[in-house]
Amino acid sequence: MVYLAKRRFEVVNSQQVLLLVIPPIFLAAATVLVVLRWRARHMKRVNSLVEDLLCLCALVTSVIVVALICGLVILEGQGLHTQQVEEKFGQHLSIRNWLRGQFAIDICWATSVTAVYLSLCVFYARLYETRRSFYYLCYLLGGLKAIWWLYAITVWAYYCHPPGGCTLASKKNCIAIGSMHVTFLVLGIGSVLPSITGLDMTTIRRKLAVLGLFALGSFCIICAVLRMDCLFSLFADYQTDPVGASWGRIFFSPLEIAGGIIACSIPTLTSFHEPWRNERRQLNKESAMMGLRRLKFRSGSSSSSTSNLNPANWVGKNTGHHDVFVSLADDARSSERVRPDGGDDIKVIKEYTVVHKT
Numbered sequence: 093m094v095y096l097a098k099r100r101f102e103v104v105n106s107q108q109v110l111l112l113v114i115p116p117i118f119l120a121a122a123t124v125l126v127v128l129r130w131r132a133r134h135m136k137r138v139n140s141l142v143e144d145l146l147c148l149c150a151l152v153t154s155v156i157v158v159a160l161i162c163g164l165v166i167l168e169g170q171g172l173h174t175q176q177v178e179e180k181f182g183q184h185l186s187i188r189n190w191l192r193g194q195f196a197i198d199i200c201w202a203t204s205v206t207a208v209y210l211s212l213c214v215f216y217a218r219l220y221e222t223r224r225s226f227y228y229l230c231y232l233l234g235g236l237k238a239i240w241w242l243y244a245i246t247v248w249a250y251y252c253h254p255p256g257g258c259t260l261a262s263k264k265n266c267i268a269i270g271s272m273h274v275t276f277l278v279l280g281i282g283s284v285l286p287s288i289t290g291l292d293m294t295t296i297r298r299k300l301a302v303l304g305l306f307a308l309g310s311f312c313i314i315c316a317v318l319r320m321d322c323l324f325s326l327f328a329d330y331q332t333d334p335v336g337a338s339w340g341r342i343f344f345s346p347l348e349i350a351g352g353i354i355a356c357s358i359p360t361l362t363s364f365h366e367p368w369r370n371e372r373r374q375l376n377k378e379s380a381m382m383g384l385r386r387l388k389f390r391s392g393s394s395s396s397s398t399s400n401l402n403p404a405n406w407v408g409k410n411t412g413h414h415d416v417f418v419s420l421a422d423d424a425r426s427s428e429r430v431r432p433d434g435g436d437d438i439k440v441i442k443e444y445t446v447v448h449k450t
Contacts, residue, residue, distance in 0.1 A: 101169045101180070107339055108171035114343070115158045118350035125357040126151050132361050140218075140360065146211035147356060153204040154349045157197055161342055164193045173328065173336040190335060191258035194342075195248045201345045205273065206241040208352035210234050212280055215356065219287045226286060233283065237276050244269045260334055266322035274316045281309040308355035315348035 103109060126147055133144065164170035168190045169177040177190065213234035220226035247265050252258040288302060319341040321330055328336030 100166055101172070103165070103171075105171060107343075108165050111161055111165050111171055111339075111343060115161055115346035115350075118347050119154055119158050122151060122154060122350040122353040122357075125354050125361075129357040129360050140215070143211045143214045143356075143360070146207045146214070147353060150204040150207035150211070150349060150353055153200045153207070154346060154353065157200045157204065157346050157349065160193055160197050160200070161346065164190070164197075164342065168193055169335065170342060171339060174333045177335055188258060191260065192252070194338060195252055195258060197342065197345060198248055199245060201349065202241055202244045204349040205352060206237055208349070208356055209237045209276060209280060212356050213237070215359070216283055216287075219284075223286070226283070230283060233276065233279060240269075240272050240276065260331075261322075263322040263330060266330075267320065270316070270320040270323065274313060277309070277313050277316055281306065281313070305355055305358060308351050308358075312348050312351045312355065315344040315351065319344040319348065 101108075103112065129147060130144060133140070161170070169180065170190075170193075213230045216230040217227055220230060247261065247269065251261050318324070318326070321327070321337045321339075321341045324340075325337065327339045328334075330337045
C-alpha cells in the first residue's frame with residue numbers, strides 16, 4: 093500500500109478526468125444492453141448462443157480495459173505528458189511500466205473488437221442463410237478478422253520480449269494493425285446492406301432504427317481511426333511524447349468496444365423487431381381472412397367452380413345438411429421464431445354426411 097501511495101498521481105487536468113468518467117459510462121450502457129440481450133433469449137426460439145457468448149466475452153474484456161485505464165491514470169500518469177511522468181519516476185522505470193499497461197489494454201481491446209465482429213458475422217450468416225454467396229462471405233470475414241487478431245497479438249508480444257522488458261511498437265506495425273481493423277469495420281457495415289434492401293422502410297420508426305444502427309457503426313469507425321496515435325498526431329508526437337500521444341488510443345478504445353457491443357445487441361432485442369413482427373402477423377391474418385372469404389362450398393349450384401369440391405355432390409343433391417367448420421390457428425409468433433419469413437398456417441376441417449345411393 094505504501095508503494096502504491098508513492099506511485100499515485102493526482103488528477104490535475106481534464107484529460108485525466110475524461111479517462112476516469114467517460115469509459116465507465118459507456119461500459120455501463122453496454123452492460124445494460126448485454127443483460128437485455130440475454131433476457132431476450134427467453135422470448136425467442138432462435139438459437140443464438142454463439143453470438144450471445146461472443147458478446148459476453150467482449151463485455152468481460154471491456155471491463156478489464158476500463159479497469160486498466162483507471163489504473164494507468166492513477167498509478168502511471170496516463171493523461172499527462174512523458175516529461176511529467178519521467179520527473180516522478182525516472183525514464184526507464186516509468187516508460188517500462190507504462191508500456192506494459194499499454195500492451196495489456198491493446199490486447200484486451202483487440203480481443204473485444206474481434207469478439208464483437210465474430211458475433212456480427214454469425215448474426216449476418218443467419219440473415220443470409222438462403223443466400224449462399226453472402227452466407228460464405230460472412231464466415232470469410234470472420235475468419236480474416238480472427239487472423240488479424242492473431243497477427244496483432246504476435247506483434248505486441250514481440251515488442252514485450254523478453255518478459256519484463258517492453259519497447260514502443262514501430263509506426264509501421266501500428267498503422268498496419270489499425271488500418272486493417274478499420275477496413276474490416278467498413279466491410280462489416282457494408283455486409284448488412286443487402287439484407288436491408290428487403291425490409292419495408294415505410295415508417296419513420298423503422299428508418300430511425302436502421303439509421304441509428306448505422307450511426308453506431310460509423311461511431312465505431314471514427315473511434316477506430318482516432319485511436320491510431322501513430323498515424324495522427326492529434327495530442328502529441330508518437331516518438332517524442334508517447335505517453336501524451338497515447339491519450340486518444342486509451343480514450344477511444346473502450347468507446348469503440350461499447351459502441352460495437354450496443355450495435356450488435358440492439359437487433360436481438362424484442363422491442364427492436366416487434367414492429368416488423370406485428371406487421372407480418374397482421375398481413376398474414378388479412379390474407380388468411382381473404383382466403384376464407386373465397387373458400388365457399390356451395391352444393392346447390394352446379395355452375396359454381398367450387399361445387400365439385402363438395403363430396404356430397406358426387407352422390408346426388410338429396411343428401412341433407414352439410415356442415416363446414418373452418419379453424420384458423422394463429423401461430424404466427426412461434427412460426428416467426430423458427431423461420432424469418434413466418435406465416436400463418438390455415439387449417440380447414442370439413443365434416444360431411446355422405447349418403448350412398450342404393
